[in-house]
Amino acid sequence: MLLKNAKLYKQDGKWDILITNGNIQQISQTTESKAEDEEVIDLDGKIVLPPYVEPHIHLDYVLTAGTPRWNQSGSVFEGIEIWSERKQIVKETKEDIKKRAMEAVRMQMKHGIQHVRTHVDVSDPTLKGLEALLEVKEEVKKYMDIQIVALPQEGLYSKPEGESLLRKALEMGADVVGGIPHYEPTREDGVRSVICALDLAEEFGKLVDIHCDEIDDDQSRYLEVLAAEALKRNMGHLVTASHTTAMASYSNAYTYKLFQTLKKAGVHFIALPKANLHLQGRFDSHPVRRGLTRVKEMLNEGINVCFGLDSIKDPWYPLGDGNLMPVVDVGLHACHMTDHDNIVKALDLVTTNGARTLDIMEKYGVKEGNQANLIVIDSDSEYEAIRTQAPVLYSIRNGEIIVKTEPARTEMAL
Known part of the structure; x- marks a missing residue:
């Protein structure tokens, strides 16, 4: 396959990308004569970039909003209550969970996502959600790489079997150790849950991704x-803090001190702009806090931050269709990042920054010698791609087109 006249993300000029045997063989501004049987796609200056990365989704929760009831307060805590109620009322099978998850995976594929980190609730003693997602991971690996986070959604120490279930989930094949310290019964239990997660990560050789401080409490x-524990253990590059919305309520003096530790530790951050704009500030009158972590400030300090969607129609967030481009759009607005410099590099937030978080940078990117995993979006400008929320025209994996979308045509009388 030969992709002609491509614009490489954040590079000038037009380039030809030669793909053979599933790999990127050559990237050049002039390509040698092609073989007769070679497929040629003229991209006419459209942007080519590595596939989108969804670093934070809950595939076991998707498409469940409204059952057994809708989240009236819109808060994180009511969402957890509803999910707990649903598990008691709705006796889903593993196959039911797989069916919903696969529907969400197809949504993500449509929008150019080839790398996903999903959390799965391991508070359920049956662990059927984990079993379902382990099977989904295997069945879709031709089209998508999935990392699974074992998340004790109802708290690690709210139930006697919390630790043993988390350990069992890792033994079954979960890729990442999760946690939710702000939901633990006490401050001490929250600290203990963080220590436990890092201990297990070291024991099993896993990554860590903690739902951390997803609350408006300063x-x-x-x-x-x-961050301090990751620094002491020299494992910050393997550790992610998701949400961290309380940071929006911290004093500037405390945040300055905190940033020194964060930079030394090298932990990664995932912000969920759409979900947390919806969930946070629910206990405020006016002014109502936006409830997003300090994305712009951390990026300016060289701390790795990426964007994710979090939910697709579940008790925590009633919307979402797997598309990350609206997440970028909303995030730029909410984080006061609509200056030109941040707009033209905004796709980093759903590509390379996410790849660093998932620890997949070694094989990620549109480079000679890499696997031919890439997407083509309907724009010839980074700025216009964000302004128009350019859709994905092609998603190519291992040199094969797995998604192709024809652009919409509009006729006007004017």
């Missing part, structure tokens, strides 16, 4: 515990 400070 005294919720498990992030400092997570």
Whole structure:
């Protein structure tokens, strides 16, 4: 396959990309004569970039909003209550969970996502959600790489079997150790859950991704515990803090001190702009806090931050269709990042920054010698791609087109 006249993301000029045997053989501004049987696609200056990365989704929860009831307060805590109620009322099978998850995977594929990190609830003693997603991971690996986070959604120490279930989930094949310290019964239990997660990660050789301080309480400070422990163990590059919305309520003096630890530790951050704009500030009158972590400030300090969607129609967030481009759009607005410099590099937030978080950078990117995993979006400008929320025209994996979308045609009388 030969992709002609491509615009490489954040590079000038037009390039030809030669793909053979599933790999990128050559990237050049002039390509040698092609073989007779070679497929040629003229991209006419459209942007080519590595596939989108969804670093934070809950595939076991998708498409469940409204059952057994809708989240009236819109809060994180009511979402957890509803999910707990649903497990008691709706007796889903593993096949039911797989069916919903596969529908969401198809949505993500349509929008150019080839790398996904999904959390799965391991508070359920049956662990059928984990079993379902392990099977989904295997069945879709030709089209998508999936990392699975074992998340004790109802708290690690709210139930006697919490630790043993988390350990069992890792033994079954979960890729990442999760946690939710701000939901634990006490501050001490929250700290203990962070220590436990890092202990298990070291024991099993896993990554770590903690739902950390997803609350508007300025005294919720498990992030400092997570970062300090990661620093002491020299494993910050393997550790991710998701949400960290309490950071929006921290004082500037405390945040300055915290940033020094974060930079030394090298932990990664995932912000969920659409979900947390919806969930946070629910206990405020006016002014209502936006409830997003300090994305712009952390990026300016060289701390790795990426964007994710979080949910697709579940008890925590009633919308979403797997598309990350609206997440970028909303995030830029909410984080006051609509200056030109941030707009033209905004796709980093759903590509390379996410790849660093998932620890897949070694084989990620549109480079000679890499696997031919890439997407083509309907724009010839990074700025216009964000302004128009350019759709994905092609998603190519291992040199094969797995998604092709024809652009919409509009006729006007004017």
